[in-house]
Amino acid sequence: MHAVILQEPFRALFYAPFYAALARGDYAAQGVEVRLLSGTVPSLAKDSVLDGTADLAWGGPMRLLLAHDADPDCPLRLFGAVVMGDPFFLVGRADNPGFGLADLATMTLGTVSEVPTPWWTLQDDIRRAGLDPARVRRITDRTMAENAAAVAAGTLDVAQVFEPIATAMERAGTGHAWYAQASRGPTSYTAFYARADVIAAKRPAFEAMVRGLERTLAWLAIASPEEIAATVAPFFESLDQDIAAHAIARYRSLGVWTKTPHFPPEALARLEAAMLSAGAITRTPGYAGLVAEEVTRTALEAGGT
Secondary structure: OEEEEEEOOOOOHHHHHHHHHHHHOOOHHHOEEEEEEOOOOHHHHHHHHHOOOOOEEEEOHHHHHHHHHHOOOOOEEEEEEEEOOOOEEEEEOOOOOOOOHHHHHHOEEEOOOOOOHHHHHHHHHHHHOOOOHHHOEEEOOOOHHHHHHHHHHOOOOEEEEEOOHHHHHHHHOOOEEEEEHHHHOOOOOEEEEEEHHHHHHOHHHHHHHHHHHHHHHHHHHHOOHHHHHHHHHHHOOOOOHHHHHHHHHHHHHOOOEOOOOOOOHHHHHHHHHHHHHHOOOOOOOHHHHHEOHHHHHHHHHHOOO
């Protein structure tokens, strides 16, 4: 049995496949005993991997793009893709079926303050829609929950949130989803990552985890939303199961989660383009310099996939 320490960045429903893999025992079935380190500050997960506190983490490829931009010799590499669609939404108080991103020119938008990627990707969409993102009036220093409350109170036009906030607002009659950021197509949001030397040292264990993840993703594609919600419920004890199931169904219908752990190059390219246009990075190592796809490829070949 391989022993692996896995770092969680923070608790979020769009990470459901990672929790399901643990809850279902899919890693254990492949001979890997995983110890999960809970996380609350997304940026600290990278530090945990770099200093050896954890063997690997799951999290945003944007963290690695930032790290490689700052240090071309950064040892972090990605493998095992999971969230390759953008899980955020724009939510307004009233139904607005004709909404287009150019409409933001006349609105005040509350953007996510907890993490930067949602704005970076949205501003790229806004730019592609023909509107200069600098023209958008933004509230940048409030949490998603605070912005959702402001929309409900009628003091904010539109908020950028993820699930289950969007579904909870709809159920409460305080908001409607106007725009799903996943509609832009593949965008790399979450994968495993580790130091290159740790990948080499623990390659059999990491390949086994990829095979376990493959089993999870295959199950996730066909299981009922209610079953998925019940499976990950121990990680979300205060979350209403009906809201969770609806949110999971929406994420799946939007293609937020991959069907296999292979890392699609186009998903990384779209994230790179967004970060470059936002000025968050000035250069990128590209797919070959960032993704250890050979780990996934070898793992799935060994598993007969």
